[in-house]
Amino acid sequence: MSQPRRKELGDFLRSRRCRITPKSVGLPATGRRRAPGLRREEVAQLAGIGVDWYVRLEQGRAVNPSIATIDALARALRLGKVEHAHLRALASSPDRRLFVAEVVPPTLRRVVESLDQPAYVTGRRWDVLAWNDAADEIFEFGRLADGDRNTLVMVLTDAHARRLFGERWGEEARRMVAQFRASHDLWAGDPAFLDLLERLRAGCPEFERWWEAHDIGQARSGRKHIIHPRKGALEFVYATFQSNDDVGLKLAIYTPAARGADPGEERRPLAGA
Known part of the structure; x- marks a missing residue:
């Protein structure tokens, strides 16, 4: 270890x-x-x-x-x-090498791009590696530099993402930090993860307090409420899936939420909270 x-x-x-x-x-x-x-x-x-x-x-x-x-x-x-x-x-004591950004297989990339609903692929460090036009309309991945295209960096430090989640931003951000903690700890000390932590500490005043709590979250399906500057209030049901080609790759798909669905579905408590 x-x-x-x-x-x-x-x-x-x-x-x-x-x-x-x-x-x-x-x-x-x-x-x-x-x-x-x-x-x-x-x-x-x-x-x-x-x-x-x-x-x-x-x-x-x-x-x-x-x-x-x-x-x-x-x-x-x-x-x-x-x-x-x-x-x-x-x-556990795995033989861990330095982190290297994942590569999205061409077939998976084509699947993502062919979907009508917002969809994107992230890696172990939560970098956004592929996305479709529908996702770009909502999250504006394309406007970001490669080094900024990371869901944690976006949600915790980017003003556009804060506006998207409105008053729910704190709840969403803390949930993401708890989920990321579970994957980060397995890469503790890796330069790429240390760099990401420093960016989050510098760009998000709340991050250090959430990080020190050491909450552990688990990726689950749920609902997200978004306030888009052009499209107005949006509500999605989302789910994530691991890739068979590389278990470090996760595909996230968003579909419009049906009216009358359980509005508390996404508010599951954090592990240990």
């Missing part, structure tokens, strides 16, 4: 430990606590592991926990399904 990956694992454990009260897990709230949440020794006790071993994990030191240990920690910290999967992924 790389040093940056170990740090993300430790930070994630610490963030979840601080969210749990002793009472919620059946422990007495004895003694004065310097910080909210459980003590490290209490987490170790609940997970049935040594305190020193757990401290090493939180400190990002060179230890390689077993799946059984990770699962025990997930139970002790009351992790949800998405958070548990993320903890497992962080604890």
Whole structure:
């Protein structure tokens, strides 16, 4: 496991430990606590592991926990399904090379361009790699330089995107940050991801607070409300699909929402929130 990956694992454990009260897990709230949440020794006790071993994990030191240990920690910290999967992924040790931007296969590109509804393809770093005319009418991908064509950069730092989402911008942006956190942590320390984080910190005052919360989100279908400067109020149902050619590629498709559909469909809570 790389040093940056170990740090993300430790930070994630610490963030979840601080969210749990002793009472919620059946422990007495004895003694004065310097910080909210459980003590490290209490987490170790609940997970049935040594305190020193757990401290090493939180400190990002060179230890390689077993799946059984990770699962025990997930139970002790009351992790949800998405958070548990993320903890497992962080604890794995893949042979990770430097990030290289994905290439959209010509067949997939033609499929996207042939669709009448807005559609686009993103990569692991959330760069927009292909799109059709309908998507360009809404999101104006074509007006952006290659380095700016990234859905996180657009939504969090671009004035046009902020206007598109109106009063829902904060909800949408925070949801995206939580989803990106799940993929970022697996590439922790990679120069391309570090560069993206610096852009988001510099361009979005709210980003650092959302990032430090270490919320973990999962990509799901849902609804989006958009206020377009020429088309007015628009409401879409959207879904994303992984490519068989490269699982790092995701196709997003938007269709006009039917009237009377559940307006709260897109407001699922963030994992851990």
